[in-house]
Amino acid sequence: MKKMSIRKAYGQALADYGAENPDVAVVVADVSSSVQTGFFAEKFPERFFNVGITEQAMVDVAAGLALGGMIPFANTFAVLFLRAAEQIRTCVAYANTNVKLVGSYSGLSNFKDGPTHHVECDIAVMRSMPNMTVVEVADAVEARKMVPAVAEHEGPVYLRVSRTEVPVLFDEGYEVKIGKAAVLRDGSDVALIASGVMVSRCLEAAEKLAKEGIDAYVVDMSTIKPLDAELVWKLAAETGALVTAEDHSIIGGLGGAVAEALGAKCPAVLERIGVRDTFTETSLNYEELLDHYGMSVKDIVEAAQRAVKRKDQ
């Protein structure tokens, strides 16, 4: 399957959408070439602001732009938004300013720079803030389609973008809707619910499971908050066994959100794939790093098998 860069698709989409919507502005904290905001900068220099390594002030500047009627996209590495957590809480979430925070190089995708540059807790932090919507994109097509959806969604949004290239999963007919998950594969025995780069790994896992007679749903839960709980409950009722998969800690992210939804209404067996409450290591390769920290296709397959077995107990 053809692989495409998620961050590049995001950057190009931002420039394309900027042409359609003159209210879009972009701020970035000295990582423009990394997070691919250069396409926008080239086309709309008067709406592009590189503010240097000032993540806290960048968030505040974005809040100010929003107060002035703009739709600012503030960009940096996902881990660096943690530095501005209070700014995000006070000036974006609580003040309910129409700011879009784009956390790039998400999860372990900046494998080579090591654990300082990995991030396992951004979703947990963002998700617990009132007013905040949290989305993550699974491929280049979804990244491209998510940009207008995020811009036109009134209120604060945290958009998580991976540094990596992944197989293209969606065709051009796919319609992104914030708050609505996409079912990529139908099943009956177990449901694999994933976000970001783990979606394509779950599709691979589902193929392997099929060979063993386990029929797995695969869901791209691109909106982590508000969670598509209706779908989670439906899948729980139908299969009784769920597996979540994310490039994030198993605490507080997608797995946490699904567990909360299940506990609230429709308990079911749940296995969570993700970083298991540990810091990580530097690696020469992203795929190997994911495998090493328990997020391999094999890990997903085994989690699904366990889940299926547990529901019969």
Added chain:
Amino acid sequence: MTYHPERLVRELDEIAQELRLDALGMIYRRKAGHPGGSLSASEIITALIFHQLKIDPKRPDWEERDRFILSKGHACSLLYAALARRGFFPREELQTWGHIGGRLQGHPDRLKTPGVDMTTGMEGHGIAVGAGLCLAARIKNLSYDVYVLVGDGECQCGVLWEGAMIASKYRLSELTVIVDHNHVQLDGPVHEILPLDSLVDKWKAFNFATIEINGNNMREVLDALDMAKEIRNKPTAIIAHTTKGRGVSFMENKAAWHGRPPNDEEFAQAVSELRRFPKQ
């Protein structure tokens, strides 16, 4: 620079003193609030709300209004008193400060209180938010000015200086920062907690035009705001030396009065002192 007639200065001075009484009364009744940094800022807030700002109480969301960010949001009792007196909401509503369901939060909330342009209370944000507002005005071709009132303790925040660098990078002459330099913060004198000297040199080094004044002198405040408006090509910082707890003898220059309300006796004495206006 416009000459400010004596009558205007006197009128504004009287309002500033009335606002001190209002604010202290609010703090006394609520048994919570920040008297020291509210009393020090009265001339500055009065000059802005009652003279300098292009605002309209009937249209708090007017797109072309000047913006005022009370970055030192803990001085909100004085801001609320000023906004009420200026007609943004009824003065009786000041009695509801801090009540559940009310529009006046413990610190300013832009979504609840008419006339509050930005939610504040966590120190350090005002300048960068103000810079964003100035950048938006440029893109949208609007001509409003942005005023940000910060505390001197607040000048210890890193994000404040990040914002200052951004404002000077983009030469935001529409931005005026006023430092309520009352020399005392929550835990004690600023020079003991974390020295700022030289504060004026710091702003100069960050490429701001600087004006140093007595911030409790209404004429100096008005003149400085006029001068700031005329400065081109760079933002301005007005370093306004003030007295924390200004106007109440036992509160003046005392860190203990940063965030505690007066009791019955203290309030009675404070009121009688503040009513002895005009000052000596």
